Amino acid sequence: MTVTPRHDGRAPDQLRDIRITRNWLDHAEGSALIEFGRTRVLVAASFTEGVPRWLKGQGTGWVTSEYEMLPRSTNTRSDRESRKGKVGGRTHEISRLIGRSLRAIIDTSALGENTIVVDCDVLQADGGTRTASITGAYVALADAVADARARGLIAKNAKPLTDSVAAISVGIVGGVPVLDLDYPEDSTAETDMNVVMTGSGGFVEVQGTAEGAPFDRDELNALLDLAAGGIATLTSLQHEALSGEARERAL
Amino acid sequence: MTVTPRHDGRAPDQLRDIRITRNWLDHAEGSALIEFGRTRVLVAASFTEGVPRWLKGQGTGWVTSEYEMLPRSTNTRSDRESRKGKVGGRTHEISRLIGRSLRAIIDTSALGENTIVVDCDVLQADGGTRTASITGAYVALADAVADARARGLIAKNAKPLTDSVAAISVGIVGGVPVLDLDYPEDSTAETDMNVVMTGSGGFVEVQGTAEGAPFDRDELNALLDLAAGGIATLTSLQHEALSGEARERAL
Amino acid sequence: MTVTPRHDGRAPDQLRDIRITRNWLDHAEGSALIEFGRTRVLVAASFTEGVPRWLKGQGTGWVTSEYEMLPRSTNTRSDRESRKGKVGGRTHEISRLIGRSLRAIIDTSALGENTIVVDCDVLQADGGTRTASITGAYVALADAVADARARGLIAKNAKPLTDSVAAISVGIVGGVPVLDLDYPEDSTAETDMNVVMTGSGGFVEVQGTAEGAPFDRDELNALLDLAAGGIATLTSLQHEALSGEARERAL
Amino acid sequence: MTVTPRHDGRAPDQLRDIRITRNWLDHAEGSALIEFGRTRVLVAASFTEGVPRWLKGQGTGWVTSEYEMLPRSTNTRSDRESRKGKVGGRTHEISRLIGRSLRAIIDTSALGENTIVVDCDVLQADGGTRTASITGAYVALADAVADARARGLIAKNAKPLTDSVAAISVGIVGGVPVLDLDYPEDSTAETDMNVVMTGSGGFVEVQGTAEGAPFDRDELNALLDLAAGGIATLTSLQHEALSGEARERAL
């Protein structure tokens, strides 16, 4: 792939600096502060006994997610959705995407009748907040599952996690397919795609949108190739974060 | 492609019966009742002068969409979102998808400072409501644009429509890639994908989701091939509906 | 009664063309598309087991209704109540009126602890949407009751329907009492009255409003006479629609 | 009319004790505490310059009303609509009725571009809250108009009030038509009717509802006769309250 000048000097297939600070919170069963460059998302996984009413008595658990942006995570302040009294369409859409992505690698029958809610709160936004959320959410979820097993809330031999999951954005910027768009790139991309994949390389979700002109099969293929490479790196970073001791919060 | 038994006897690459009744409404600038089998969506395009505040003074127009399901469009009755006091995530998500799809084939600068809102109300749901909505919305939008030109609200030589747009669902059901899933297929599909394409064959939106196991590149390619075929047929039906006299409502 | 020129050529005591398409929907236990001229309302009756909490354990059922207008049913588009986050006063008022009208001809003790919700969604509005709703709602309700009996959800010999019910508007337009006002008449009427009557001729609801000058007893009497005549015709049409085979949807 | 035993010993055509305490409030341009027996409604008319946006520039004014019940006005406490986050259907319906009734005797073109909002807050409810509200609202409205004229906010010779207006409930209880139902009567009435009339005897609003069996023309006529008598008395009491000095609040 030819190296094209990106505004921050990255190669087209280069991720931003990725940092995962595991256990950033003291109360949550699992948590992480994940950073994709200047994008910073605080993820907290909360394990609670019981399931929503529509699932009761079926012996299976539930994993869901809520995403939200702090009002000044963005360049100019946005109104709080709590003050507006309603949750916007974009917030709903991303919350649903994260939930689906996590459920793709969870065997809910192995959870018992328990619920894990994964909150993804964007502290600072610079593009890629949904992909950072999914990538960090897996780390928090894995810790919440481990914690539940350690406390005997799920069976010792239960394996609710069937794989890992991570996500990355790709897009066509200035005619060139690039990986992990930051906000300036995202807002000028001709095509924008978010790809969610498992650690073993299967697709969980592919969402491509033509922002300007429609895209063709070749462009689609180039973007999927880029994404697969990026996700492989994120998968490594997740495993690294989860291996060994939970690091002290390094604030 | 081998013919696989579908529960309604269709070939894997066969659409349901598609009917487009143009001008089903008397008041709207453009309208259509579109049917994909038992799925029936009433689409109304409303042209109004002026644009939302954030667009004022830029000389360009706006196209947006709102999607909603009637409470008894489904097998069992759902509560109205108006009574619940909030619009659900799925409703928001589909409304946004329809709007983006229409804007992909509209040159808003040719609209002048005018707005077209396209309402897609699902009267009966049997799978594919979002793809039927997009496909019907194009017909209503084209008529609203023609009406505005005829009334001198946009310039005689303005060409706001740069292409046509249509959408179809594809998925893997029982291991077989199939086109235009109805509800029984949709609820058992392993992978579900909605594809939005222009009449000239470019991708506007690709949204694939693994409902069960992750999917791979080959499956993705098979689904995209199926979608391209279905969309070509829908494009013909749209042009047929829009050609000649606006048919009388044939209720 | 002297024939006075109405803008559409009808005699003062003449209804618009009334069409009732029974079973317009496939899922609902009872349904009808009812048309009073250009006014078109889609009615769906949904039978569900169980009753609202405040009725539990009393052995009686419940019938209620929800009315709503599609955003482009009217001449100019109105905002959706779901997006505004609240249901307007007029919508509430008409929903309540339809519910009361239906309960007037239902013996809820014969329903068992079951609920029928009748949704009336106005697809196109040209005056008389509430009276068309009530008249169509009876047809859908009767089918939902028959369906429940056929499926053994209510007792074979139970007779929840004690009568039929229909509704019509009357008003004084240009000094002349007229029947079944369309929108242009309704918006210029001096007095506007909605009358709900049973098939056997009893009053269920009389709602008269002076829009301009107050009205007197003689005018009130003339309007009630007109209404009684119109309702007799509607009652015949309801029985005709319900007799014989359920007609195929004749779109 | 034969005297039938009512639970409180009244004759069928007898009102409860009616008290109108004019100017119960110090801030409002017009106000009254009106009592129909134990039913007590505090009415406040607020005059403000300007009109709602949809009326601007037409040179006419606006009169509207808001009705609400205090949570413990009733026998058992009800939840506040402000806490539920939405206004109920009954509240909307009565607010709209009061507004229409007042507009029937107001010449809005004589008001100039000014608005009068009449708040009717039920402090204690024992049946007839909407009729007490309308009857008291006229008194408050008349004072607000007088106050505006005195302060030069409307022309000295403008006559916005074209008549007076009052309201009363009638109904059939135990087979007997009776006037001014209290709560025990209201909750057992077979037919319930609210009648709004001008001081000069014209009908503004007639709302009759069969609570049990449908009613016939004779019963309707008997109820309208009763109402006319009651309203004549209320009209006298209104004029008495408004004549002479504004009485001191007599708490």
Added chain:
Amino acid sequence: MTVTPRHDGRAPDQLRDIRITRNWLDHAEGSALIEFGRTRVLVAASFTEGVPRWLKGQGTGWVTSEYEMLPRSTNTRSDRESRKGKVGGRTHEISRLIGRSLRAIIDTSALGENTIVVDCDVLQADGGTRTASITGAYVALADAVADARARGLIAKNAKPLTDSVAAISVGIVGGVPVLDLDYPEDSTAETDMNVVMTGSGGFVEVQGTAEGAPFDRDELNALLDLAAGGIATLTSLQHEALSGEARERAL
């Protein structure tokens, strides 16, 4: 303390005319109309069996309060919170303060699993609405407790009331500490403090706010002295209102 001219001629340590009309309502278990000068609050205490879910099974009761202002209680009309669809911060804050104040003198374990809700509705506002509410709420609460005991809903020997409670505002106006500020004083005060005390002289709540310049310890002490004097008087008036027969409503 030097006597400083207040706009209404009161001495700095002088309360406005205080009137407590006990049992102003017929339905409520306890009620009072309390007046601090022109400020008038209608208080109703409602006793209901059962407690909120989070208290169930603990054998203790609950006391809470809701405060609200009528739209025209103020000099210019305010929008209803029910119409705005949300309760404002100030309303919440005062409701919570009243609830805490009442719970300070209630032994909830002596209430059994019962709830008392005290509604404080401001009919007219002229400063001090929260302190009038608390002072009146105690009277209504005491009557509701007595009523529950008389009806055997709480044990004959249970003593849920451990003390009385009252509240008063103090502030620094024109450099002088004064008691019981009316609206003109409140809106120009440099420091504003609300003090809630028990009948036996303990502090329940002290809320002081510098509206202009910060205040110092000496000023704080002077204000607390004033408050203690005022509360002693209010305590006497409460006991007087509650002693002997419940007075007839003296409207």
Added chain:
Amino acid sequence: MTVTPRHDGRAPDQLRDIRITRNWLDHAEGSALIEFGRTRVLVAASFTEGVPRWLKGQGTGWVTSEYEMLPRSTNTRSDRESRKGKVGGRTHEISRLIGRSLRAIIDTSALGENTIVVDCDVLQADGGTRTASITGAYVALADAVADARARGLIAKNAKPLTDSVAAISVGIVGGVPVLDLDYPEDSTAETDMNVVMTGSGGFVEVQGTAEGAPFDRDELNALLDLAAGGIATLTSLQHEALSGEARERAL
């Protein structure tokens, strides 16, 4: 003061570890991550041109604040206020307190017609979230003012900040007055008080609440003494944070 055993070994007059990380965010005009022990609040000050409508044309600016807790900031997860569709009373109350505290040290006339919104989002809660918010908010506010001056949005010689402001909680725990309560202390305190003071030692806000038995004047005085000491330390830490270079985010 005698040293009393606190559960974490602190002396009664000892603060928790206080950390202020200035400029934790990249976009906001001023920001800080402030920690009182395990309590962590992210504060962002947003400067925008213009003022709310009710202030327009008066030449003065506005400072306000919004406080909110992340759902998993607490020991067990709380529902999001955005999802509940309404902001709770406690959230409103604290937001208002922070806003008032900041306005006490701002000369809004020196701001010009500009608004500063200070968002305080609690990332982790362990008692004292409102006092940490106020203390951190001053730092962010000071930076936002400096930034506006540097960019010429307010006059070079304007001095909107008239003082500094900080806050601390004090309370009586186990009979002993203590400073800066953490959550275990806060939830068992007999009396709880929040004190807001300026850097020069004036009181801005004093809010004391008896959680159990009422408190007396001596206890009140002891608590105020403790608070004054704690605030002096916080004031030093604020000045230290604001002096010299803005530190790099030290994550």
